[in-house]
Amino acid sequence: MSQSPQELLTALRAAPPLVQCITNYVAMNIAANVLLAAGASPAMVSDAEEAGEFARIAGALTVNIGTLSSPFLSGMRAAIEGAQAAGKPWVLDPVACQATALRRRTAADLVALKPTIIRGNASEILSLAGEASQGQGVDGRDSVSLAEDAARWLAVQTGGVVAVTGESDFVTDGTRAARIAGGSPFMPMNTALGCSLTGLCGAYAAVADDPFDATLAALAHFAVAGRRAHEGAQGPGSFAPRFLDALHAVTPEALGAEAEIRALESVGA
């Protein structure tokens, strides 16, 4: 039986999950505040000496290659091993994976470890699937619809869930798929909101039975809060605090009522 975003937000607020975020220097503060506002408990723990131990006690792990370096990578590997040993979900954010040989190689190595969820913009998901990508550094430059087949292929390869985000979002586990509408054009003008959404996917995955339901709930929470925050915002600056407030103010009932999730036909059903 699938769990709705309303049920999952109720569960998350009842028992805030501990989410280990190995994320980039740009995102650390923003993502922590986003998770706290939504109702989760973030911890930015990345050193290899403790990352594996921490992953065993966290509800979920998120791994982000935004400011990639050897120490970060060692921490990621230790943490993934710890999460997998403890049966905890882990989420990959392949930031700018199309940009350099190091990023392409690292992202491919991490994908081979079979993340529970991969969340990226369309340019990143295309690149992960070995297709041409127009991404410019960390910014997506391709449409979500162009990356849908790449996402399905990647989901089948990993056995996990793949989320492609942009003006409207797409989620698939290779069999099921859905689109989520909402958000705000000010969101891509605020750095690290994609990274923060990856953290929130981890939070929902920690409380959900099924990572597909968790991903839908996280994306819907962002879409609803983004749409609410857009009202009255003058630009990206005034949007940012409104967005944090909206993440916090959205109740499970409002999430259920305002989420615009459209299920697509199952492949092979």
Ligand SMILES: Nc1ncnc2c1ncn2[C@@H]1O[C@H](COP(=O)(O)OP(=O)(O)O)[C@@H](O)[C@H]1O
């Ligand atoms: N033009 C847009 N309109 C509405 N929401 C958007 C738009 N672009 C991105 N978003 C939202 O911003 C969040 C971050 O997505 P995205 O910008 O694709 O990630 P990244 O920052 O990793 O490139 C997602 O919730 C997504 O739905």
Ligand SMILES: Cc1ncsc1CCOP(=O)(O)O
């Ligand atoms: C600007 C920047 N540079 C390296 S990581 C990063 C943040 C990217 O965040 P997001 O992918 O969520 O926009």
Ligand SMILES: [Mg+2]
């Ligand atoms: Mg990103």
